[in-house]
Amino acid sequence: MxxxxxxxxxxxxxxxxxxxxxxxxxxxxxxxxxxxxxxxxxxxxxxxxxxxxxxxxxxxxxxxxxxxxxxxxxxxxxxxxxxxxVPDIFGQAFRNYASSMKRNLAIAEHFTSVLEQMDSADEQIQHFANRMHEMGVFYKAMNEQNKVFLEEWENSIKPEISYEKLNAG
CATH class of the missing domain: 1.10.10.10 (Winged helix-like DNA-binding domain superfamily/Winged helix DNA-binding domain)
Structure with missing residues (x-):
């Protein structure tokens, strides 16, 4: 080719x-x-x-x-x-992605808070609140994993990568 x-x-x-x-x-x-x-x-x-x-x-x-x-x-x-x-384009792309996941968590937290103030006997409000709670739990867990990955990337994976190694291989 x-x-x-x-x-x-x-x-x-x-x-x-x-x-x-x-x-x-x-x-x-x-x-x-x-x-x-x-x-x-x-x-x-x-x-x-x-x-x-x-x-x-x-x-x-x-x-x-x-x-x-x-x-x-x-x-x-x-x-x-x-x-x-940029030198760390892949890390930056992941940071951009992680940032959008943080925004999704903020959305879930906001609406969970709003829905807590509403009539909990309403079936749609209950359903909506449950979904926002689920969304919050999901994105909180995802944000924790993203944080762990970024720390690992910054502290151990990325430092091992160099253009010299890539060019020599």
Whole structure:
């Protein structure tokens, strides 16, 4: 298999994965392209590689930057904006995911509190309260597991990974 074919397959896989998570398929394409590039890429280079116009690339790049998955970098002698995947992109993606789970817990806690103040004899209120309680228990457990995983990632897994090891292997 040729290098470009493998890169295109990764771009397609990331595009589909991001779309399955409810994100823009273009987000996945940009992330995949930047994962494959040993050097930062300009918006023009990203557009050219993905065969898309620069407008949507710029817009989605800003969103990815806001999510801290990519970063704008300065390239000496260049006036254009260049982008690269952040060094810990996979850890950051998980932190983003964990943050959404914390928001789900906050939703459950809020509505559990609200429902406690309502008529508990009402069948729908009882059902709603039970579901919010279940949701709260679920997301509390999930948040604890996410915390354990992130600590393990930061303290033992990530430090063992280095580009030198990857390049030597």
């Amino acid at each position: 040729q290098k470009q074919e493998v890169i295109q397959q990764l771009i397609n896989a990331y595009s589909e994965a991001y779309q399955n998570l409810g994100h823009s398929s273009l987000m996945g394409k940009i992330v995949a392209l930047l994962l494959t590039s040993p050097k930062p890429l300009s918006l023009d280079e990203i557009s050219e590689n993905l065969q898309m116009s620069k407008g949507p690339i710029s817009q989605i790049s800003r969103k990815l930057k806001d999510h801290r998955l990519i970063e704008r970098v300065w390239v000496p002698g260049e006036r254009k904006d260049y982008y690269q995947a």
